Amino acid sequence: MSTQAQVAAIELFERHRPTLQRAVEAIGERGYWSPFPESLKQYPEASVQNAQAQFEALLGRHFELEGPDPLARVGRERSPYGLELGVSYDQYDADALMTRLQAALPAWRDAGPRARLGACMEILQRLNALSPTLAHAVMHTSGQAYMMAFQAGGPHAQDRALEVLAYAWQAMAAVPETASWIKPQGKQAPLLLNKRWHIVPRGLALVIGCSTFPTWNTYPGLFASLVSGNPVMVKAHPGAILPLAMSVKVAQQVLAELGFDPALVSLVVDTPEAPVSQRLALDARVKLVDFTGSSAFGNWLEANARQAQVFTEKAGINSVIIDSVRDFQAVARNLALSLSLYSGQMCTTPQAIYVPRGGIATADGHLSFAEVAQGLAGAIRDFLGDNERACAVLGAIQSNATAERIQACRRLGELLLDSEVREHPQFPGARVRTPLLLQVDASAREAYGEERFGPIAFVIATDDSAHSLQLAGELIAEKGALTLGVYSTDDKVLERAEALAQEVAVALSINLDGGVLVNQSAAFSDFHASGGNPAANASITDMAFVVRRFVVVQSRRHVAAWERADDLL
Amino acid sequence: MSTQAQVAAIELFERHRPTLQRAVEAIGERGYWSPFPESLKQYPEASVQNAQAQFEALLGRHFELEGPDPLARVGRERSPYGLELGVSYDQYDADALMTRLQAALPAWRDAGPRARLGACMEILQRLNALSPTLAHAVMHTSGQAYMMAFQAGGPHAQDRALEVLAYAWQAMAAVPETASWIKPQGKQAPLLLNKRWHIVPRGLALVIGCSTFPTWNTYPGLFASLVSGNPVMVKAHPGAILPLAMSVKVAQQVLAELGFDPALVSLVVDTPEAPVSQRLALDARVKLVDFTGSSAFGNWLEANARQAQVFTEKAGINSVIIDSVRDFQAVARNLALSLSLYSGQMCTTPQAIYVPRGGIATADGHLSFAEVAQGLAGAIRDFLGDNERACAVLGAIQSNATAERIQACRRLGELLLDSEVREHPQFPGARVRTPLLLQVDASAREAYGEERFGPIAFVIATDDSAHSLQLAGELIAEKGALTLGVYSTDDKVLERAEALAQEVAVALSINLDGGVLVNQSAAFSDFHASGGNPAANASITDMAFVVRRFVVVQSRRHVAAWERADDLL
Incomplete structure (x- = not known):
């Protein structure tokens, strides 16, 4: 009963099988491995050279995708680097879309795991080839600098998708x-049951993307749901639609070429004024929801989308504890880069840095608290001294709200390092800000104990490292965190x-x-x-x-x- | 940093490893396999002969277990076969118990997966040895006949626990x-990180048992949580405490011998007048809840125990569709046994039997609807004709509510077979009832479309088999089911x-x-x-x-x- 689509997809599975098997080994070994190169030099020269032009060819136009008849066109993306993208996207009637996806489900389910893996692996490989172009779209929506947009939005995001596929496989x-279940019955003929097992998808899947890592944070849920047989609605953040539209287009092309309904992966767009995520997440047909973003909405989803399995990554207070170090300059340089990279807009960037108020031991002698705090501030200042390099690390601030938050937080502590507005060498309109570093006492938990998303960090004076560990532990237990860094020679x-x-x-x-x-x-x-x-109700991945x-x-x-062949018994 | 307990438990792991590895193979192959014999003949003669005396020695006494200082003694179990068990159990202050379990958690977590598996495998093996005695406790709480209580409450329940341990392993x-992550850096020295991974339990686990399968339905959650590092509170149904108390005692003995806190597996008891499950399930320390029982309470747990992962098995409407058969007598005999076994008190027993009102085809010609319906009734009547055999299959009705339900349901359709009160040959006080079989039209969904727990089934007249399939599908989608049987030669x-x-x-x-x-x-x-x-929010297992x-x-x-050994690079 194989369909043509199934046969073609299984051919792809066989073609990509070695990579998939290597990925399965990799998740078991957990050493360093990646099939997707993170250096542009390893991509075809033409694809790198043409990337910008291909990106620009998308601007100021309607982006065509497969789906039911559109209701409207939306899209008002503005690059954090200043330009208006001017791209519009089709908005569908939610019911019409879900009806279409439900109709597409049985063929996708019945194609089976290998066919679905074949299609997903092919999608991934084509996404990888598109990485240099995709990077421009990630850059001009998230505000990441180009190299980061390329790596995090391209090969690293693809790595994560492949990791998901490896687990799924x-x-x-x-x-x-199938199996034959043969239970001996003493002198009687054994009982014989022929058994079959089917992998059955939950239903429709909704993946809600974020504006800072539109591909990296979306691919895991997208591929995990899709490969398991669930049609996927990819709901893009209104500020970062293009990278997902491009990704959906690649998926649709592969699905269509194979003979599946391309709408099995569909783009859903909305506007800040008329968001659609809540309605979709509560629909009885939606059985899977992936979300990256605010704790408020993540918690709302967990509490309300009860008909669905909900996977959330939310806010947290990532922490660093400095107890004692060998080489403080090296530590300060490392943390300066951590705090500067993409202007602290990573979900893994430290916000709370705990230092004993009596100072710390180093291989070169004791450093006072002030020397540590000033040393961190100085390291950031030094690191960002060269404006061109600074902009290539900081990127741009994704949203105005984050830029405004920096200002609003200035009074939360004693200024160790003020945030500066920088002019980007290539993009004069870019929203570039350097990190704000504040000093507070451990008692000022209302200052450092809430997530301050963006380039905002606190050096917190504690009684001693035991106190640092206690405070960090309490805050993480209460508010969550993805990362904890500890520096100690003890x-x-x-x-x-x-x-x-x-x-x-x-x-x-x-x-x-x-x-x-x-980070x-x-x-x-x-x-x-x-x-x-x-900070998250699931590990990803x-x-x-x-x-x-x-x-x-x-x-x-x-x-x-009487039905049995003799050789079975 | 190995503790003595850890070392001893890992020795047990090595001893039981062959069985565990065979179980891992078994869940991958899914053919017939079991390490726990289901024939009493394969147990030591003495343990079978002494079983009843050992069970009776427990009656009329206090059952001693490890735990914090008790607050009270409770226990009013009455056997469905008529006798008062007269056993009392300690009731603990919930906070004191959870404080004790939280204190016991780190050592159990830090012992690691192999040590925990070693302890769990040893517990299982000792439970297996106790099976003949345990069977009496299962029989005199659930009402199952002795052989079923032995098989389902002993080896089959142990099989399910082992299956869980295989998945967990x-x-x-x-x-x-551990792993070394070594990332090449061109001509520079590679980046090197030494990594460690810890399996970290969620917190405290609560397993809420049921009265009909106290061990079979409790062991999967108990062992899954315990082997993952979570201390477990085993909350027994007030009507079926003894089998779980005996099981907890075995677990406590193994844990104590190894040097772990035996209270890592603790019994929790309550009374119908003062139930404790709700309060425990909402406690912030409880991160895992397993429940078997009513949809009302299962749904309540899913909706309210939001701090926990909740695994439920609830009510459903198991269905059979008769389209066409080769040998109707064989089908009727099979279904007669399905409906009679443990008086329909299995979560897998069919309730709704769909038959076209135009009748069915058989190898011996056409049978009218009435012939099918009467044939099923007749097969049950014949099968239960010998009262001694009948009682050995029916067992006893676990609760008065179920016995009363049979009466209350008599008017829901046309009587094909009335339920009879039978006298048990060994236990004159036993609550024995034969199945009630009613005939209804497909339109009478209010009759057959609600779970009627117990020996109550409906033969439903449908337009044709397509209609049967449609009705069964609608009802299962809405109300759930664990089993669907279909008879067809087409x-x-x-x-x-x-x-x-x-x-x-x-x-x-x-x-x-x-x-x-x-079933x-x-x-x-x-x-x-x-x-x-x-019918269930999780597959078990x-x-x-x-x-x-x-x-x-x-x-x-x-x-x-500077820290690296040369041979690493």
Whole structure:
């Protein structure tokens, strides 16, 4: 009963199988691995050279995608670098879209895991080829600098999608398609049942993207739901539609070429004035919701979208504890980059930096609290001294609200380093800001104990490192965090930190003073979010992120003695 | 940093490892397999002969378990076979108990997966040895006949626990304990991070048992939570405490022998007048809840125990569709046994039997609707003709409410077979009832479309088999079901049934007319519940049932160039 689409997709599966199998090994080993190069030099020269022109060719036009008859056109994206994108997108009637997706579901479900994996792997490979162009779209929506937009929005996002596919393949392949169940009955003929198992999708999936990492944060949910058989509505943030529209187009092309309904992956757009996420998330047909964004909306989804499995990544208060260091300059340089990279707009950027008010030990002697605080401020100042380099690291501030927040937070503590407005060398209209660094006492929890999204961080004076650990633990337990960095040369402190990390389920980074930042998480190795504290209700990605998206349905058929071939018994 | 308890438990892991590995193979192959014999003949003669005396030695006494200082003693179990058990159990202050469990958590967590598996496997093996005695406790609380109480309450329940442990071992072993992440940096020295991963339990677990299958329905949640590192409160149904008290005692003995706090598995008791489940389920420390029972309470848990992962098995309307058969007598005999076994008190027993009002085709010619309906009634009557055999299959009705329900339902349709009160040959006080079989029209959905727990079933006259499939599908989608049986000699009908099973996520059994019943599900092969319709929000057991009980917490430590051994690079 194979369909043509199924056969074609399974051919793709066989073609991509070696990569998929290597990815399965990678998630088991968790060393360094990636199939998608993060250097532009490893992409065809033409694709790199033409990237900007291809991006610009999309601007000021309507972006065509497959879907039901559109109701309206929307789209008012404005680049954080100043330009109006001028791209419009079709908006569909929600019911018409969901009716279409429900009609498309059975063929996608019945194609089976291998066919779906084949299609998803092909989509990924084409997304990878598109990375240089996609990077411009990510840059001019998120505000990331080009190189970061390329890496995080391209190969790193694709890595995460492949990681999801590896888990999904493992999970789906673990369920056999058929088996014979033969139970001995003493001298009687054994009981014989022929059994079948089907991977059955939950229903329709909704993936709600964010404005800062439109692809990186959307792909895991998108691919996890799609490969499990669920048609996916990709709801883009009104400020970052284009990267997802381009991604949806690639998926639709692959699906259409194979003979599936391209609308199995559909773009959903809205405006800040008339948002649609709430209505969609509560629809009885929607059984899966992925969301990255504010705690308020994430918590609302968890509380209200009860008909769905809801996966959220929300706000948190990422923390760094400085107890003692070998080389303070190296630590300060590392943290300066952590705080500057994409202007603190990563969900993993530290906000609370705990330092004993009596200062810290270093290999070069004692440093007072003021020396540590000033040293951090100085390191940021030095690092951002060259404006061109600064802009290539800071990127632009995605939203006005974040720029305004910097101003609003200036009075929350003593200024260690004020935020500056910078002029971008290529984009005079870019919204560029340097980090704001404030000094506060541990008692000022109302200042540092709320997420201050953007380039805003606090150096917090504590009684001692035990106090630092206690405060960080309490805050993470209450408000959540994706990352905790600890600097110590004392094994006892590190042991305590290791225990604390388990108590509040936060990823711990120890003594990062070289080329790795606490904000960075590597696919196939690092688990992004634990799913065990308020910053996220799921790990993105692990087995639990995938296996809840399908159920297994079985059938078993009695084989009577007269029906049996002799060789079976 | 190994503790003595950890070392001892890992020794047990090594001892039981072959069985565990065979179980891992079994869940991948899903053929017939069980390590726990279901024939009493395969248990030591003495343990079988002494079983009744050992059970009786427990009656009329206080049952001693480990826990905090008790507040009170409760327990008023009365056997459905008539006798008062007279056993009392300690009731603890909930806060004191949870404080004790929280204190016990870190050592259990830090012992690691292998140690926890070793302890759990040992508990299981000792439960298996106790099966003949445990069977009496299951019998005199659930009302199951002795052989069923032995099989379902002993080896089959242990099979399900082992299945959980196999999934847990697979899931936990898939996360490496450590890895080196080495990222090339061109001509520079590679980046090197040493990484560690910890399996971290969610918190405290609550497992709420039911009165009909106190061990079979409790063990999966108990072992899944425990092996993942979560201390477990086993809340017994007030009518079926003893089998769980005995099981908890075995767990406590193993834990104590190893040097862990035996209270890691604690019994919680209450009374119908002062139930404690709601309060416990809402406690912030409780992160996992397993429940088997009414839809009302299951839905309440799902809606309200928001701080926890909630796994429920609730009510449903199991259905049978008769389209056409080869041998109607064989089908009727099979269904007679399905409806009689444990007086229809299995969560998998059919309630709604759809038959075309124009009758069905058989290999021996056409049978009218009336012939089918009367044939089923006659088969039950014949099967239960011998009172001794009848009582050995029916067992006793667990609760008065179920006995009363039979009476209350008599007017819901035309009587095909009235329920009879029978006298049990050994237990004159036993509450024995034969099945009630009613005939209704498809339009009488208010009659057959609500769960009527107990020996109550409906033969429903439909327009044709397409109508039967449609009605069954609608009802299962709305009310849920664990099982759907279909009888047809027409491949088209069977294909449609196979599709329907996927649409409403119900386990399908085809043409069972021999020694396997639609109500029976075999561990390591059948998935019990799909988790995809209202009868259960989880499959018990699959990977998703296990992986949500722990999170993975990582730490990574930068290894500077000067710290590295040359052979690493």
